[in-house]
Amino acid sequence: MRSIWRTLDRTVLTDIGLTCLAVFFIGLSYGAIAVASGFPLWLPAVQSVLVLAGASEFLFIGIVAAGGSPIAAALAGLLVNSRHLPYGLALPPGVTGRRWSRLPGTHVMNDESVVFALAQPDLRRKRAAYWACGLGVLACWPGGAVIGGLIGSAVHDTSAFGLDAMFPAVILALIVKDLRDARTLRAALAGAAIALAATPFLPAGLPVLLALAAVLLLVRAPAAAASTSPGEEPAVAQVRTAP
Amino acid sequence: MTGNALVVAGIVTLAAGTYAFRLSGQLLRARITFPPRVTRLLEAAAVILLAALVATTALTEGHGFAGFARPAGVLVAGVLAWRKAPFLVVVLAAAAVTAVLRLLGVS
Numbered sequence: 001m002r003s004i005w006r007t008l009d010r011t012v013l014t015d016i017g018l019t020c021l022a023v024f025f026i027g028l029s030y031g032a033i034a035v036a037s038g039f040p041l042w043l044p045a046v047q048s049v050l051v052l053a054g055a056s057e058f059l060f061i062g063i064v065a066a067g068g069s070p071i072a073a074a075l076a077g078l079l080v081n082s083r084h085l086p087y088g089l090a091l092p093p094g095v096t097g098r099r100w101s102r103l104p105g106t107h108v109m110n111d112e113s114v115v116f117a118l119a120q121p122d123l124r125r126k127r128a129a130y131w132a133c134g135l136g137v138l139a140c141w142p143g144g145a146v147i148g149g150l151i152g153s154a155v156h157d158t159s160a161f162g163l164d165a166m167f168p169a170v171i172l173a174l175i176v177k178d179l180r181d182a183r184t185l186r187a188a189l190a191g192a193a194i195a196l197a198a199t200p201f202l203p204a205g206l207p208v209l210l211a212l213a214a215v216l217l218l219v220r221a222p223a224a225a226a227s228t229s230p231g232e233e234p235a236v237a238q239v240r241t242a243p
Numbered sequence: 244m245t246g247n248a249l250v251v252a253g254i255v256t257l258a259a260g261t262y263a264f265r266l267s268g269q270l271l272r273a274r275i276t277f278p279p280r281v282t283r284l285l286e287a288a289a290v291i292l293l294a295a296l297v298a299t300t301a302l303t304e305g306h307g308f309a310g311f312a313r314p315a316g317v318l319v320a321g322v323l324a325w326r327k328a329p330f331l332v333v334v335l336a337a338a339a340v341t342a343v344l345r346l347l348g349v350s
Contacts, residue, residue, distance in 0.1 A: 011330075014330075014331070015330040015331075018330060018331055018334060019334075022334060043250065043254075046254060047254050047257075047258075050254060050255075050258035051254065051257050051258045051261055052261075053261055055300075056257060056261065060253065060254070060257060064250060064253070069249070069253075070249045070250045070252065070253025070254075071249070071252065071253055071256065073253055073257075074252075074253040074254070074256040074257040074260070075256075077257040077261075078256075078257060078260040078261065078264070081257075081260070081261040081264055082264055083264075083292050083296070084261065084264040084265045084268065085264045085265075085267055085268040086268060086285070086288055086289060086292055087265075087268060087289055087292075088264075088265060088266065088267065088268020088269035088270075088271070088272060089268040089269075089271060089272050089285045089288070089289075090268075090285045090286050090288060090289035091268075091269065091272070092272075092282075093269070093272060093273050096269060102269075106262065106265045106266050106269065107262060107265065109265045111293065111296065114289065114293075115293055118286060118289060118290070159345065160342065160345060160346075161338060161342050162312070162313075162316055162337065162338035162339060162340065162341030162342035162343075162345065163338055164309075164313055164341070165301070165312075165313045165316035165317050165320070165337040165338055165340070165341040166334055166337055166338050167300055168296075168297045168298075168300045168301040168313075168317045168320075168337070169316065169317050169320035169321075169324075169333060169334050169336075169337030169338075170334055171293050171296060171297050171300075172297045172301075172317060172320060172321050172324060172333075173320065173324040173330055173333040173334065174293075175290050175293050175294060175297070176321070176324040176325055178287075178290045179290070179294070184287055184290055184291075187287065187291055188290055188291050188294035188295075189294070191291040191292070191294055191295045192294050192295050192297070192298035192299075193298075194295070195295035195296075195298055195299050196298050196299065196302060196303070199299055199303045199306060200306050200307070201306075204305075207295070207299060208292060208295045208296055208299060209292075211291055211292060211294070211295030212288055212291060212292065214291050215284060215287065215288045215291060218284055218287050219284070
């Protein structure tokens with residue numbers, strides 16, 4: 001633990017802290033919504049610790065509250081969480097821990113911990129950022145869910161504070177560095193377009209997976225990209241601000 | 244099974260399956276030696292996934308459009324992030340813009 005504080009500079013730690021605070025607030029609304037939907041407090045508490053993946057938990061309580069089967073809800077949640085498989089492929093070995101520490105290290109894999117790890121320049125700092133964010137989310141998500149469940153309706157309408165805009169903003173802020181590469185940006189925009197086009201028709205989770213098809217844009221010869229990249233910058237900047 | 248037991252079974256299924264997803268990508272990665280080009284591609288794939296996640300969580304709710312307030316907040320955040328504004332500013336701006344728009348009656 002102590003090595004985390006020594007390895008990461010203050011800015012990264014502050015960013016992780018803010019991200020965890022945002023997760024805490026979303027957790028508040030999750031706990032409040034679960035209890036308001038008629039579930040006992042233990043359900044969001046237990047689920048937030050064991051599953052530790054927000055979107056799938058919202059979906060689970062939504063489906064069960066609407067009268068759906070809990071098993072069908074679990075399968076829908078698994079579809080949403082399938083993106084963790086490519087996350088594991090993207091992380092360099094050792095980031096989630098070695099030997100026994102990999103067991104808890106695997107559990108704290110989520111959008112936030114992965115994106116902070118990817119943003120760090122070397123393995124030591126990737127590992128520190130991954131664990132700091134992963135453990136922070138492990139504390140803040142269930143903590144928020146329990147407190148939200150206890151105070152209930154007081155925090156039911158978190159949309160008034162714009163908290164729902166924080167999650168996409170956090171992720172976007174952290175991948176912007178990668179998006180400055182013209183080819184990655186083009187593939188990311190294509191992937192986003194695929195996911196958006198598929199959203200009205202497919203169950204939750206599947207559209208984001210389909211976005212992976214945009215990786216094909218990056219498979220082709222790297223030589224072609226090297227020769228075109230300088231002239232492409234203005235066009236790319238325009239595309240970025242258009243949507 | 245009683246209702247509660249079925250809900251517990253659902254939670255356990257979701258938790259175990261999610262853990263399996265979290266583990267299996269890493270096991271594949273540890274087992275196979277990828278050339279550097281493929282490694283870069285795998286990392287780009289994660290960025291594409293995250294970008295798609297940003298787009299869908301910013302613009303959609305369920306199967307439909309989320310309304311204008313949230314994507315407007317995320318767009319402002321994106322512009323600020325592109326201009327290298329501090330993370331704190333980016334994230335708070337997203338929430339503030341969305342909240343103010345809703346206060347003004349924009350859903």
